[in-house]
Amino acid sequence: MLQVNIIREDPDKVIERLSVKNFDAKEIIGQIIELDTGRRATQTELDQLLSHQNTIAKQVGELFKSGKQAEANDLKNKSIALKDEVKKLHDLLHKYEHDLHQQMVLLPNCPSEKVPSGKSAADNEVIYSIDKLPELSSEAQPHWELASKYDIIDFELGVKISGAGFPVYKGKGARLQRALISWFLDRAGESGYTEVQPPILINEASGFGTGQLPDKEGQMYLVGLDNLYLIPTAEVPITNIFRDEIIDAATLPLKLTGYTPCFRREAGSYGKDVRGLNRLHQFDKVEIVQISHPDRSYDILEEMKDYVVSLLKDLNLPFRVLKLCGGDMSFASALTYDMEVWSAAQEKWLEVSSVSNFETFQSNRLKLRYREHNEKPKLAHTLNGSALALPRIVAAILENNQTSSGIQIPEVLVPYTQFEKID
RNA sequence: GGUGAGGUGCCUGAGUGGUCGAAAGGAGCAGUUUGCUAAACUGUCGUACUGGGAAACCGGUACCGAGGGUUCGAAUCCCUCCCUCACCGCCA
Structure with a gap:
């Protein structure tokens, strides 16, 4: 949520900024000023x-x-x-506050000055990409075929137990999941992030705090009986650790990491985009979160981006880095980098990490x-990023590392998997 | 699920309907002092909104879980809701 006083001081600036996100704020800003x-x-x-x-x-x-009864009674x-x-005034004030809040909640975050303009994903700025895409042999298979060939991920079994989008990882597949999680957490720890294991069900206040509610409840699973939501990302519980807190500036930045399963309803998605591991209802992710001093947050964003890049390099995966344009950015973000790995068999880029600076948008909530x-x-400023989301990393490992004799495990993971090859 | 207790400032913890934004202690901050570590003493020390001021600051209002109510006046009385804790039951 933006701060009202910023709108009050320079409404035209806010309108101009939001136009970069293709959001026409003219009318709503007018109403906000009136209500304010x-x-x-x-x-x-x-x-x-x-x-x-x-x-x-x-x-x-x-x-x-x-003892002056009479005078007292007069008064x-x-x-x-x-x-x-x-x-009357009390009620009126409440109405103003309520209406103002209703409007404020509708406004997306202002994109930073560094955000390129653009309408869609096609306009994102590629700031880094591998020199040339790897070429696979003609027998190369997409990851879902490899998964069943080596019997490491069972999509049908997941359908039986839960439904589409809930795969069952088996044998070396399950082991690879666990290896990735451990390696990601260890690496984050080495980079100064404190590991936490947060709840994966959250209340409404937490959902509001990071910006999922009230707008995007359709994307989260709701445990109705207890009015709790399954987290779509660890960003929600981890950032909410600091809700209603006043932090001593000397302790900033605060750096936290955590592994959680993530749950997304992804209502309305279908087709080949959701094939295999491309898009799931439940998936694993290691998240990094930082709480920063406003003066430092953009340096920290770079640091976080570079950290994620270092993971991808160590995994030896073909990847690129995008700076998202205004039209492709999320509601709450001020600047976002996306990291994508090349899916060799599908011949397309898959997003495996999104690193964002929210400035005060979340902290105000x-x-x-x-x-x-x-x-x-x-x-304070809040930032977070995936480091990393597992399924698409697994897809990329399977596809890019396939050989005639099996799937080669990236070297850094071998100490964790205890095997070098899936065959 | 049953029963009971309770929600007060950064923390612990007092609080009879008016002098309580709130005792006391701790932490924090500033200072004084002893030759260092440390201790002692003194002072300071909530948040939000808002009016004035260039600013330091001064004033107003609200907030003692949330929302209502009673009253000239509510942290204190009443109602509703939320949450936490303890014990029992069940269970990983």
Whole structure:
């Protein structure tokens, strides 16, 4: 959520920024300013009235104490006469606040100045890509065929147990999952991230804090009986650790990592894009999160991007890095890098990581602040990224590392898998 | 699921309907002092909205889980909801 005072100070700037996300904010900003003006006027008026009432109440008390009943009663009646007006203003103020909030929640985050303009994924800026795409032999197979050939992932079995999009990993497939998770966590730990294991069911307040609610409840599974949501990403529980906190600036940045399964309803998706591991309802992911001082957040974003890149390099996978254009960015992000690996058999890029700076968009919802010396608390910046999402990494490993004698496991993973080849 | 207790500031923890934004202690910050580590003493120390001011700052209002109500006046009384804890039952 944007801060109202920023809109108040320079509405045209906000409109201009949001246009980069192809969001026409002109009308809604107009309404917001109107509501904000009304809210403040009402508050001032109400405060004066309450102040008056408070004064009377004090006087009444003193008059009673000194036994001046008649005068006390006169004053009492005066206060009673103000009650209706107070109630009216009180209700009006609430209405302003409520309406203002309704509008504020609809506004996406302003993209940073560095964001290229553009309408769709086609306009994203490729800031790095491998020199040449690997070429596979003509017998090369897509990962879903390899998965069944070596009996390491069973999609049909998952359908039986749960439904489409819930694969069962078996044998060396399961072992590879566990190896990747362990290796990702170990690497994050070496880079200064503290490992956490958060809940994977979250309440409404947490969903609101990171921006999933109220807008995107359709993308999350709801455990209705208890009104809890299954997390779509570890970003939600991990960032919410700091909801309603005031953090000592000296301890920033805070760096956390965690592995969780992630659940996405992905309603309406179908076709070859969801074939195999491309898109699942349940998948594993290791997430990295940082809480940063505003002055440092863009340096940190670069650092996080470079960290993810280093993982992909170590895995020896063909990848590229995109800076997302305004039209392809998420609601809450101010700047996002996407990392994509090349799916050799499908001949397309698969997103395996998205690293974003949310600036104060989430922290304003979370009331996540930091304090410098003895100054007033200010909103911190939040950042997160996948490091990494497993299924598409597995798909890329299977496809790119296939040989006539089996799937070659990347060297860095061998200590974790305890085998070098899937055959 | 049953029963009971409780939700107060960064933390612990007092609080009789008016003088409580809230005792006390701790932490934090600033200072004084002892030759260092440390201790002692003094002071300071909530958040949000809002009016004024260039600013330091000054004023108003709200907030003692959330929302209503009673009252001239509510942390304190009443109602509803949410949450936490303890014990029992069940269970990994």
